[in-house]
């Protein structure tokens with residue numbers, strides 16, 4: 430079942446899966462980075478606040494209690510902060526105790542700052558508040574307790590401490606603690622985008638590169654199917670897997686070639702060996718007394734001889750490995766028409782060529798000529814005319830049409846006539862002769878050139894054989 434959005438190509442599917450995986454990894458990485466950044470920024474924030482608060486506290490603690498209120502107004506504090514002195518313990522409403530980790534960091538920074546023993550705070554409260562987020566650090570000032578509490582063990586049944594305690598005086602500093610913004614920095618955004626793009630490009634590049642051999646293999650198989658004799662071997666180089674595939678492919682191609690060669694050899698051997706007995710039979714027929722029977726036998730033997738000759742030619746064509754050269758196609762077509770005209774002067778008027786003056790293509794000239802000659806002969810034999818038209822198609826293809834004035838071919842037979850020895854009844858009735866190999870040979874040759882032949886009936890009558898060829 431094909432899923433929606435599922436690409437058709439292997440490359441597309443692989444790229445999609447890898448990109449999806451890459452996106453998940455990037456998202457996870459981004460998440461981890463964010464959590465880390467937030468934690469680091471919080472620690473940094475707490476250190477800064479602790480240091481700045483302990484400095485303020487030292488200033489306040491160092492002066493006489495009655496001057497402290499006046500100092501608060503002049504104490505330089507960061508904007509957004511607020512300081513207050515209160516004789517009551519700090520109120521807890523709308524605040525929450527800071528988590529242990531935060532308290533440890535704050536306490537460590539305060540202790541690390543180094544406060545003389547006489548100025549050490551009597552108490553420290555660390556709380557947080559939300560909306561807006563802020564820290565509230567409250568220090569109990571050292572000398573606010575005028576009479577120190579006497580060391581007195583508090584026994585379970587002891588009377589309450591009779592000595593009144595001076596209430597502690599608290600210095601509270603409120604500092605805003607905005608949420609850290611881990612993605613704020615432009616460097617981070619740029620780096621993330623560059624990383625993602627690089628990853629994506631690498632995935633595209635690697636997958637395309639990895640799949641090149643698959644395309645090469647498909648092309649090679651296609652070429653082998655078209656032209657077994659001349660298809661080049663795959664290079665047996667590269668990574669182990671490719672070498673294994675190439676070796677397997679080349680072995681298969683060699684076996685197919687051997688099989689075709691054996692079959693061709695068999696056909697030609699039979700054809701060749703039949704020639705001698707046919708010649709002997711012909712000689713013997715000469716001695717027959719019955720004239721009518723003799724002539725009939727000689728005609729049959731002539732037909733057999735022609736069939737054997739055609740079979741041998743067919744075998745030769747399959748085995749042919751002619752070299753590809755650059756030829757001028759219009760010249761070749763005109764030569765074919767001239768020769769056909771010479772052979773049948775009465776039809777010379779029915780031969781015509783229409784197309785460019787010159788057009789160079791790469792082809793095996795003798796084979797190509799044989800293929801076109803076969804089609805021209807058919808057109809003359811069954812259709813009394815041969816009109817050739819050469820047109821150049823886009824995308825490097827040319828087209829040769831061979832048209833005649835004959836009865837055409839029933840649509841159902843337009844493919845079967847390409848089979849070896851296939852002839853239609855009409856041609857038998859017309860006693861045109863022939864072995865039924867012409868079209869088969871022609872198609873073999875044209876396919877070996879990377880093209881094809883198709884037959885179709887024209888609207889006004891007559892058959893059109895269309896050759897398409899890559900150039």
Ligand SMILES: Nc1ncnc2c1ncn2[C@@H]1O[C@H](COP(=O)(O)OP(=O)(O)OP(=O)(O)O)[C@@H](O)[C@H]1O
Nearest residue numbers: 807808811837846852853856863864865866867868
């Ligand atoms: N132009 C045509 N018009 C009508 N029928 C055709 C045409 N060309 C081919 N045919 C039919 O297709 C059959 C096969 O053609 P093919 O060229 O393969 O063999 P052939 O002409 O009979 O023998 P040969 O081997 O001598 O060419 C022919 O026998 C004929 O019936």
Ligand SMILES: [Mg+2]
Nearest residue numbers: 807863867868
């Ligand atoms: Mg023919």
